[in-house]
Amino acid sequence: MSTQKLKEIIKQVLPDVETVICWQEGYDKLNVTPIFITSPEQVDQVVWNPLCAQNLASYLPSQKKKVAVAVKGCDSRTIVQYMQEGLIDRNNVVIIGIPCKGTVSKKKVQKAIGNEPVEEVTFTDGSIKVKTPSGEKTLALADVCPTKCTSCQFPTPIVYDQLTADAIKSDKPPESVYADVAELEGKTLEERKAYFASQFDKCIRCYACRNACPMCVCQDSCIAETRDPHWITQKNSLDEKVMFHMIHALHLAGRCVECGECERVCPMEIPVAKLKKKINKEMKDLFDYTPGVNPEDKPPMYTFNVDEAKIKEHKL
Amino acid sequence: MSEVAPKELRIVGFLCNWCSYGGADTAGVGRFKQPTDLRIIRVPCSGRVDPMFVVRALLTGADGVLVSGCHPRDCHYTDGNFYARRRLEMLKRLLPFMGIDDRRFHYTWVSASEGQKWQQVVTGFTNQVHALGPMHQK
Numbered sequence: 001m002s003t004q005k006l007k008e009i010i011k012q013v014l015p016d017v018e019t020v021i022c023w024q025e026g027y028d029k030l031n032v033t034p035i036f037i038t039s040p041e042q043v044d045q046v047v048w049n050p051l052c053a054q055n056l057a058s059y060l061p062s063q064k065k066k067v068a069v070a071v072k073g074c075d076s077r078t079i080v081q082y083m084q085e086g087l088i089d090r091n092n093v094v095i096i097g098i099p100c101k102g103t104v105s106k107k108k109v110q111k112a113i114g115n116e117p118v119e120e121v122t123f124t125d126g127s128i129k130v131k132t133p134s135g136e137k138t139l140a141l142a143d144v145c146p147t148k149c150t151s152c153q154f155p156t157p158i159v160y161d162q163l164t165a166d167a168i169k170s171d172k173p174p175e176s177v178y179a180d181v182a183e184l185e186g187k188t189l190e191e192r193k194a195y196f197a198s199q200f201d202k203c204i205r206c207y208a209c210r211n212a213c214p215m216c217v218c219q220d221s222c223i224a225e226t227r228d229p230h231w232i233t234q235k236n237s238l239d240e241k242v243m244f245h246m247i248h249a250l251h252l253a254g255r256c257v258e259c260g261e262c263e264r265v266c267p268m269e270i271p272v273a274k275l276k277k278k279i280n281k282e283m284k285d286l287f288d289y290t291p292g293v294n295p296e297d298k299p300p301m302y303t304f305n306v307d308e309a310k311i312k313e314h315k316l
Numbered sequence: 317m318s319e320v321a322p323k324e325l326r327i328v329g330f331l332c333n334w335c336s337y338g339g340a341d342t343a344g345v346g347r348f349k350q351p352t353d354l355r356i357i358r359v360p361c362s363g364r365v366d367p368m369f370v371v372r373a374l375l376t377g378a379d380g381v382l383v384s385g386c387h388p389r390d391c392h393y394t395d396g397n398f399y400a401r402r403r404l405e406m407l408k409r410l411l412p413f414m415g416i417d418d419r420r421f422h423y424t425w426v427s428a429s430e431g432q433k434w435q436q437v438v439t440g441f442t443n444q445v446h447a448l449g450p451m452h453q454k
Contacts, residue, residue, distance in 0.1 A: 239375045275410065301403060305398075
């Protein structure tokens, strides 16, 4: 069982690092929360199961000393992107890689059990069994997984120092990654406009998507909140909401590692990642670039070619 | 001037100081007739143009946005317009996805001596935006 292996690895690396960042059980069985391990006694609290959805790599840029971090395949892309942008020193990070067969969306489970209190959660291969006061319910993992897991290309971390189990290969076709974007592209301009208006109108501008985003590294200096420059106002209108999401999308142009944290934390269930995925799709087309895959790559907006092969001049 | 509708629309132009702004000046000095819908904002370089300038303008009342800089390889700052080209192309492809007609946004390269070309760009783009009509319903 890879949880046991994970704990062993943590005990083994702990003396060399300041902190080990991993997951522990949250306030109930359905919730998992990060744990910062500094002493060997804490290791027993570590859990690893499909509920461990948080992207722990997000903590890395703010760490001053050497740390170890547990990552799934999707989270490891964050680390690769940090390396590309020089935001972390690879020598100061010990990466514990966990091959992952898919996570579970807490919100989808809660919906399926009618938001009842959870007493017990058990996992069997391919399904999750949730015990509530009114009985037990078994749900297939495929039905309660987040959208990103349905097209996962990197179940095994891309960079790691230790691996908790044997590497696994993706069984999903590469075309499936942008299937949702392609579906929207097939609609008319008016339909897309109406779709995004209805989605972004739900936004309460809590900025949770920004706070959870591993690539939003400006944090407290985010221009969505600064008064100088004053990019957006407090006005509660669709235009301001769209503007905020455009800021997020454009600042992530060619950098979004599609970890899905923005959609996971959104309280209004807005498909926040759609715009970023669209940009990623275009980056793939224009510059043959996928964020967070090769540490040697350079993000496309940070560089240029004198002769761009795929950018043609637009005629009026 | 050709078939420009009588009612003026609001078109914002971001022009680089060294080439396109000079080009617009050349067109003026040469007394080329141009539509008057364009409001020019002078920027130091097309590389200064954040794609969010364009989005903000379109969301807050502009019916069209034009960005113009030095021709690639002719940038006053050597490589500003190379970066601009990538950013603006990305934006050009993103706008229609979110429901904004990409014909409302155009980026091009005009040098300081190309007064004639500037006139064609302004007239062509203004006609294009007029064909689409106002973006914001009053």
